[in-house]
Ligand SMILES: Nc1ncnc2c1ncn2[C@@H]1O[C@H](COP(=O)(O)OP(=O)(O)O)[C@@H](O)[C@H]1O
C-alpha cells in the first residue's frame with residue numbers, strides 16, 4: 001500500500017480507557033506524509049484523545065505508535081516534540097504573560113540550545129538565537145495574516161485570532177508531523193478560507209498533516225484521506241468522495257447536522 | 260493548576276506591558292541610591308544595605324510565583340545556605356565576598372534543585388506545605404552543625420571586599436550592586452528562550468510538554484533560579500547586616516519574605532523589589548519598641564494587599580461605569 | 585528481650601496518645617481543605633491564641649472564671665474568629681485557592697501578634713483538671729492524662745463522624761467535598777458548608793491545643809509547633825481524607841517518638857520534612873486530585 005520512501009505516523013491497536021470507559025477501542029491508523037488527513041466524528045468520539053495518545057499526553061493501555069518505522073511508545077511528550085511531532089490544542093493553550101510573537105517563538109524553542117548563561121547575560125549567541133526565533137515566528141504569523149497582532153497580549157485578541165496564533169505556534173518549527181485539533185473552530189468564513197489556503201501551501205511531501213475538524217467544507221476540500229471516528233472506533237476510512245458516499249457516515253454524522 | 264497561577268497573576272501587572280516606562284524609573288532610582296550615601300547618616304546607610312538584601316529575597320519569592328506559579332514559605336532555607344556560605348568562609352578561612360558570593364549562588368542553586376527534585380510532582384498548596392516543613396528544619400540544622408555555623412550565637416562577617424575602603428560603604432554598595440545585577444539578570448531572563456518556555460509551562464504544562472519543555476524540567480529550573488537568588492539574599496544579609504545567626508532564618512523569616520513579595524505585587528523590577536525590601540526592613544525598625552505589633556502589621560498588610568488586588572478590577576470597572584454614565 | 589525493644593512498646597503507646605492530638609489538628613485542616621480547597625495556615629496560631637485565652641480567663645489575668653466557663657468562652661471566641669476569617673477570605677476562596685491560602689498566613693500573623701500583645705512572650709503553665717493517677721497494664725505505664733486524651737479524642741472524633749454522616753450540614757459537606765459544582769447545582773449552599781467546616785475545625789483545634797499543653801508548657805510557639813505535626817499528619821493522610829488524617833496523626837505521633845528516642849531528638853523537624861516529602865512522593869494519588877493526566 002505504502003511505498004518505502006514515504007514517512008508515516010502509524011498506530012496499531014491503540015486502546016485507551018478511563019476508569020473502565022473505553023474511549024478508543026483498538027484503533028489502527030496510518031497518517032502518511034505528503035497527504036492531508038482528516039479526522040472527523042461527533043463530539044466525544046475520541047479525536048482529541050487519539051491526538052493525546054499520538055503525542056504522548058495520554059498513555060494508551062494497548063497498542064503501539066511508530067513514526068517513520070521508529071516506535072514512540074514510552075517516549076514522553078517532550079521527546080516526541082523533539083522528533084518533530086507537533087500539535088495544536090482544541091482549547092487554546094497560550095501563555096497570558098507572553099505576547100503573541102513570544103508565544104509563537106516557543107514553537108521553535110526546541111530547535112535551539114543556548115544554555116543558561118545566555119539567558120541571564122547579554123551574550124552574542126543568546127541574542128542571535130532570539131533574533132532567529134523572532135524572525136521565524138514573525139514569518140509564521142505573516143503567513144497566517146497575523147503580523148499586526150505580534151506585539152499584542154492574548155487577552156487583547158478575539159478567540160478566532162487566538163486559534164490562528166495556536167496554529168502559527170504549531171507550524172513555525174517546521175514539524176514533520178502536524179496534528180491540528182479543530183483549527184477552524186471560532187473562525188469566520190473569510191478566516192477559514194485563508195486558513196485552508198495556508199494549510200494547502202504548508203502541505204509538502206515530507207509532512208504528515210492530520211486535521212480534526214467539524215467544518216465539512218474545509219475537510220472535504222483539503223483532505224486527501226478521511227478517517228471517521230465514532231464512539232472510539234473507525235466507521236469509515238477513505239477519500240472524501242468515498243466517505244461522503246458511505247451510508248453509515250451519512251447516518252451518524254452528516255445526516256444529523258447538529259455539528 | 261493553571262487557574263491558580265492565572266489568578267495569582269491577576270493581582271499583578273503583566274511584565275510585557277511594562278517594558279517601557281519602568282526602565283526610566285529604574286535608572287532614576289538606581290542613580291538616587293548610588294548618591295544617597297553622600298547625603299545620609301551611617302545608621303541609615305546600614306539600614307538601606309539590609310533593605311537591598313531583603314529586596315533580593317523578595318525577588319527570589321516573586322520569581323517562583325511569576326515563573327513557576329508556586330508559593331513558598333520555605334525560602335529562609337536557601338537564604339541560610341547563602342548566608343552561611345559567606346559567614347563560614349569569612350570566619351573560618353578569612354575569604355571575602357569575592358570568593359564566597361559565587362559559592363553562595365552555586366550552593367543556592369544546588370539546594371533549590373535538590374529540593375525541587377523530591378517535590379517535583381507537587382504544586383499549589385502541597386508544595387507550600389512542603390516548603391513550610393523545609394523552613395522549619397532550618398534553625399535545627401544550623402544549631403546542630405555548630406562546629407561550622409557557630410550554633411545559636413552565629414557568626415560575624417567582617418572581611419572587606421576592597422581593603423581600605425570604609426566597611427559601612429562596602430556593605431551598602433555591595434548589596435546594591437548585587438540587587439541591581441539580580442534585577443538585570445531577571446529582565447534578561449524574561450526575554451530569553453528559557454524565560455518564554457517557563458512562562459508557558461506555568462500557564463499550560465501540557466502545552467509546554469507538547470513543545471519540548473518537560474514540566475519537571477521547568478519546575479526544577481525555576482526552583483534552581485529562585486534558590487540561587489534567595490542564597491544571594493542570604494549572602495548579602497550576612498554581608499550588609501554583618502551578623503549571621505539561626506534566628507534570622509526561621510519559618511517567620513520565610514513568611515516575611517512572602518509578605519514582602521505580595522506587598523510588591525510579585526514585581527520583578529527594581530522599584531517593586533525595593534518596596535518589598537523596605538517593608539521588611541523599615542517596619543521592624545519603626546516598631547522596634549513594640550515588637551509584637553510587627554506580625555500584626557504584616558498580617559494586616561498581607562490581607563490588605565491581597566484583598567486590594569482582588570477588588571481592584573471590580574473597583575476599576577465601577578469607576579469606568581460611573582465615568583461612562 | 586533485648587534493650588532495644590524494651591522501650592518500644594511504651595514509646596508506641598505514648599506516640600499514639602500524642603498522635604490522637606495531632607489527628608484532631610489534622611482533621612480540622614482536612615475539613616477546611618475538603619470543603620473549600622484552602623490550607624489554613626492560621627490553624628496553629630489561632631488554636632494557640634485560644635489556649636492562652638483559656639489561661640487568661642481562668643488564671644485571673646483577664647478574668648477569674650471556672651475552668652469550664654473559660655473553655656466555653658474560648659471556644660466561642662475561636663468560632664467568632666473562624667467566622668471572621670472566613671468572611672474575610674471567602675471572596676478569594678471562589679477565585680483562587682492559593683491566594684486564599686496565602687491570606688490565611690496573614691490571619692496567622694495577626695493571631696500570633698495578638699497573642700504576643702495580650703499575653704507577652706513569657707512561658708506560662710496552664711493546669712488542666714485531669715485525673716492524676718498512673719497504673720501498670722501489661723507492663724505498660726498508663727496515666728490519667730493518657731486515658732483523658734484517648735477518651736476526649738474518641739468522643740470528639742466519633743461526634744465528628746456522626747455529624748458528618750447524619751446531619752443535613754454533614755451530608756452537604758460530603759457532597760460538596762466530592763464535587764462542589766454539582767453540589768451547588770443541586771441547591772446546596774457552599775458558603776454555609778464552608779463556614780460549618782471552618783468552625784468545626786476551629787473547635788477541634790482548641791481541643792487538640794488544650795490537651796497538648798500538659799505535655800509541655802504554654803508559650804506563643806508551642807501550639808503553633810504542635811500544629812506543624814498536624815500538618816504532617818494531614819499530608820500523610822492524603823490531605824483530603826478524614827480517616828487518612830486520623831491515621832496520619834497516629835503514625836506521625838509514633839514515628840516522631842521512635843525517631844527522637846532511637847535516632848536523635850535534635851533533628852526532629854528535619855525528620856518531619858523527610859517524612860512529608862517521602863509521603864507526597866510515594867502516595868501522590870491520594871494527594872494529587874487528578875489520576876490519569878490533565879485534559880487538554
Ligand atoms: N482525561 C480524561 N479523563 C476522563 N475521560 C476523558 C479524558 N479525556 C477524554 N475523556 C473522555 O473521552 C471521550 C472522548 O473525548 P475526546 O477525545 O475529547 O473527544 P473529541 O475530541 O472527539 O470530541 C469523552 O467521553 C471524554 O469524556
Ligand SMILES: [Mg+2]
Pocket residue numbers: 047048049090
Ligand atoms: Mg476534541
